[in-house]
Amino acid sequence: MSTKAKTKPRPSRLAGRVAWISGATSGIGEATAELFAQEGAKVALIGRRLELGHKIAARINRRSPGAALALACDVSSESDVAQSIAATVAQFGRLDILVNNAGIVEVRDLHEYSEAQWDHVMAVNVKSMFFAFKHAFPHLRAARRGYVVNVGSISSFVGQARTPVYTTSKHAILGLTRSIALDYAAHGIRCNCVCPGITETPMLWEHLNVRPDPRAALNERLNRVAMGISLSPLDVAKSILYFSCEDSAGVTGTSLTVDCGYLTAAEWQCTGPTAFQQIPKKS
């Protein structure tokens, strides 16, 4: 007779839950939508590229126990955000989780910005979170347990060259996270912030492609990271999941830095190769 204990299948963390995820047509948002659906959630994929959203939703619906719906929405528009939240509730019957992930970066010096450019980055990265919370609140309250996860950055804590408005917006997200956590705990809502480091997504390449040799620029940056590697979108999605379920019970108003050790040192030169660089990670 085998002495091995039978392992019970792990219960899905998000069965019966509904999530609204912005910026879900690429990078971290897409990985979060997939992971949530694997955990049994119904997910609304919020983004401007509806066709792409439909393709991702079809893939999720084929492969996972959850369900997905793509909705067109520019998160800098209050009416778009309001409509997308109403459509999510109309389709899935409730709303439990808000993931404010959509974001943009502009690489230029501060004196080169026009007022409209400043306003646009702040609107997509921060004001969108106000719109989403405002329209999701009645539903999160009705769910009795509501989860809000805002995506910040290591730029929520330190400056990075030639991205002054992005850095300002990501610092602001920490303040907004704490305010929501304080003011809405009475309604059963927890609000936290995930702050990624160097993550291989289209946004990272947009940032690096302004350099003459983008790959060399990435390697140069990774030399300043303790683990010597970049993150995958799934690595970040796992922390977003943590804040979106009872694994993080009791945690609110805080931030989790997921950065392979980027912010652990003021000065650092990776002498590599690290074990993380040598052994491919398992997801």
Ligand SMILES: NC(=O)c1ccc[n+]([C@@H]2O[C@H](COP(=O)([O-])OP(=O)(O)OC[C@H]3O[C@@H](n4cnc5c(N)ncnc54)[C@H](O)[C@@H]3O)[C@@H](O)[C@H]2O)c1
């Ligand atoms: N990639 C990194 O290294 C990194 C590091 C720190 C923080 N982040 C943050 O992670 C989040 C996700 O970025 P990503 O790296 O996955 O990049 P990404 O470019 O793949 O994803 C950003 C998503 O936001 C969407 N978006 C942009 N403007 C929008 C708008 N007006 N309305 C609706 N959707 C809009 C984009 O279409 C895209 O799907 C962002 O908030 C970003 O600041 C990324």
